[in-house]
Amino acid sequence: MAEQKTIRLKIRRQDGPNKPFHWEEFEIAYREKSNVISCLMEIQKNPVTASGKKTTPVVWECNCLEEVCGACTMNINGQGKQACSALVDQLDQPIVLEPLTKFPLVRDLMVDRQIMFDHLKTVHAWIPIDGTYNLGSGPRMPEVKRQWAYELSKCMTCGCCMEACPQVNSRSKFIGPSAISQVRLFNTHPTGEMNKHERLAALLDEGGIADCGNSQNCVRACPKEIPLTTSLADLNRETNKFALDQWLRK
């Protein structure tokens, strides 16, 4: 540990969506317990590459710095991770930083994850409780259900599962594991269950649950350890029952 005097980073730079990209290497002084964000902040103070060339500060996003907001998700040594909880001491050097590939690039390490929020709208990932009068309190949720549903609620829409999923790409309309798992969360809630049919119907469409390829990368990539593949399999059962039922009632 004592010999490691510097931290080396290799960052993919791109000034805008349609601009060419290039790589830049940086070398900064070693500091104990650094994470990728603190390295990026260090580069921002003095944006000079390892070869001594002056450059622009690297653009990235971050908010919470405690792995709950998902904003700083980027490819770190090839895999999608949060830069705030990616500790330098646990990473191979040079630390290779790239933007997520499944979302439109804004600049350098910053991408636009809007599509994930659009997918949440597609699957109705909320519980409609607004009315013109007080609806009163809803039904109680059984404790056993609450325990596993809480795990699903940890999703921060960071995009790690989208990045790892081979079925999410420019040739496919697959909405990805996170939005599908949210259907399970809201369908489990006793009040949310009242609008179950709307969410299941959305999953039958193109890009819905049938586009899952069962590579199961998502469950390995999820930083919050959400049982995404269990949600997918459970909703396969639910959508099959729902689709058959709908058809038989036609």
Place this chain on the structure above:
Amino acid sequence: MSTTQSPYHFLIRRVHSILGLVPIGFFLTFHLILNLTALGGAKQYDLIISTMQSFSGIFIIELVVIFIPIAVHAIYGTWVVYTGQVNILSYKYARNWFYIIQRISGLYTFVFVIIHVYLLRFGEANFSALSQFLSQPLGLLFYVLGVLFSIFHFTNGLWAFAITWGLTIGPHSQKVWLYTLGVVFVLLSAIGMSDIFAFLK
């Protein structure tokens, strides 16, 4: 939004899934087992083939039970392969390998079945015709890969089938089903290799 959706996309994916087992998977298993009769020699094998070909309406049965389901499964499957992506270099997980091999084996089996049917169903369907083809090293390799890839595609497909139909939901049941299918793969492969061995002189 949900009221204007048509569930045809969901339906075709589910049809694609079920065709893999009924009838294609059952036919594959039957075909592999029936060909063990070749171990009894050329005479016995040719007799069975000519008896089956003499059934009236065999062509209609072959068309409806074998040809059309395989064509639908293979053509739609090729589209499914196109909509996927290879990311094994970043995510080196066993299941990600299976995802890729499932697609490679599917495409290989598509080509293999076309040539296999062209040679033996529309060509000369007898013991010596296949025996001659397998006497060439490349012909033998083509068949060994064809048999192993089609069995892999079937057994690994059954693993995904259980998820698609909501049978194995949790990781434990999926693992138990994986090991069970591993045994099925070995058994069917042993049968398939015996079939090929029967045609080697």
